[in-house]
Every structure is written in C-alpha cells, then in structure tokens.
Amino acid sequence: MSEHEVPRLVKLARNGDQDAFGELVCMYHERVVAVTRSIVGNHEDGCDLAQQTWVKAWNKLDTFKAQSKFYTWIYRIATLTCIDFLRKRKSQPASTGREEDAREMEWVESMRAARTDRPDVRAGLSEIRVRFDKALEHLSPEHRMALVLREVEGLSYEEIATAMKCRKGTVMSRLFHARRKLQEHMKELS
Numbered sequence: 001m002s003e004h005e006v007p008r009l010v011k012l013a014r015n016g017d018q019d020a021f022g023e024l025v026c027m028y029h030e031r032v033v034a035v036t037r038s039i040v041g042n043h044e045d046g047c048d049l050a051q052q053t054w055v056k057a058w059n060k061l062d063t064f065k066a067q068s069k070f071y072t073w074i075y076r077i078a079t080l081t082c083i084d085f086l087r088k089r090k091s092q093p094a095s096t097g098r099e100e101d102a103r104e105m106e107w108v109e110s111m112r113a114a115r116t117d118r119p120d121v122r123a124g125l126s127e128i129r130v131r132f133d134k135a136l137e138h139l140s141p142e143h144r145m146a147l148v149l150r151e152v153e154g155l156s157y158e159e160i161a162t163a164m165k166c167r168k169g170t171v172m173s174r175l176f177h178a179r180r181k182l183q184e185h186m187k188e189l190s
Contacts, residue, residue: 006070014061021061025054028071031153032078038148039082039141041133049085053078068162075153076163079145086141135185143178146171 006027012020032053037046056077064073136144142164149155149163150171160171 007066010061010064010066010070013058014064021058024070028074029054031071032074035075035078035148035153036082038136038152039079039145040085041137045085049081050078053081056081069159072155072159072162075149075155076165079149079163082145083141131186132182135182138185139178139181143174143181146174147178147182150175 006024009020009023013024029050033047033050036049036053037043040046040049053074057074060077064070136147139147145164146160149160150157155163157168157171161168164171
C-alpha cells in the first residue's frame with residue numbers, strides 16, 4: 001500500500017471496514033512500535049502500548065479530521081498513550097525489572113549489531129546504544145517524545161507540534177533542552 005491509499009482506507013475503516021483498518025495497521029505498525037519502545041525504553045511495554053494505540057485509534061477513528069496526515073494522528077495517540085503509561089509508572093513503587101529490561105535491550109542491540117561483520121563495530125554500536133538508552137531515561141516524557149519523533153522518526157517541527165498539540169517554538173525548545181540533557185548524561189556515562 002502507498003500513502004495515497006490512506007484517505008480511502010480511513011474512509012472505509014470509519015464505515016466499519018476492519019480489513020481497511022488492518023491495512024492501516026500493517027502500514028504503520030512497525031513505526032508505531034519503534035516510537036513507543038523508544039519513548040518508554042522497554043521492548044515489551046512498547047509493544048503493549050502500540051497495541052493500546054491501535055485499539056484507541058479504532059475507537060476514535062471518527063475524530064480523525066484529515067487536517068494532518070494519518071501517521072501524525074496515530075503518533076499523537078501513541079505518544080499520549082506512552083505519557084499516560086510513564087506517569088502511572090512514575091507514581092508506582094520502583095520496579096525490580098530494570099535489570100531484565102537492560103538485559104533485553106542488550107540482547108536486542110546485539111541482534112541488530114550482528115548485521116555487521118566486524119566485532120569491533122558491533123561492540124561499539126551496542127555500547128553506544130546502551131548508553132543512549134540510559135541517558136534517555138533521564139529526560140522528561142515530553143522531551144523524550146519530541147526527541148524520538150524528530151531524531152528517530154524524522155518528523156518535521158510542524159508534524160511534532162501537531163502530534164504533541166503544542167507550538168512549533170515549544171517543540172524547538174524541548175528538542176534543544178532534550179539534546180543538551182542527553183549530551184550531559186552521555187558524557188557522564190562514558
């Protein structure tokens with residue numbers, strides 16, 4: 001499917017066509033999972049939050065006004081779902097699963113790094129990713145979300161502003177502060 005098919009699929013899905021909605025899910029699911037995992041820093045939670053995002057999207061499909069692109073709308077739902085999750089997690093007692101999360105991230109990164117042939121390249125990339133993920137944990141959900149949407153997903157400032165329901169200047173400020181904090185934490189971890 002291509003991007004020009006999206007309006008037709010949305011129209012069909014609004015009329016209850018689950019297959020059309022399934023096509024939309026197929027088109028964007030990997031990107032939604034990448035966003036949710038990046039924001040929450042955990043593969044399993046990210047996958048669960050992606051599923052919650054699609055359920056919310058199905059239930060709220062009539063609110064999509066096509067003033068923005070569909071992926072901007074779905075990312076807005078994904079990021080809000082992640083913010084809610086992070087706020088709930090923050091208010092709960094500390095989880096003991098941090099070591100399991102770190103081991104899982106190391107495993108995922110080692111699998112990604114296995115795509116390259118040189119062991120020194122694999123080790124360096126894995127170490128950088130682990131340090132990057134640890135540094136991301138120190139950012140607020142809003143700063144983390146803005147950074148992920150810009151640097152990982154490649155959204156424009158305008159698209160991020162739409163997704164986060166804020167002004168373009170706010171996005172730029174959040175990105176500036178997120179990058180600065182990320183650099184500080186990356187230096188501390190080296």
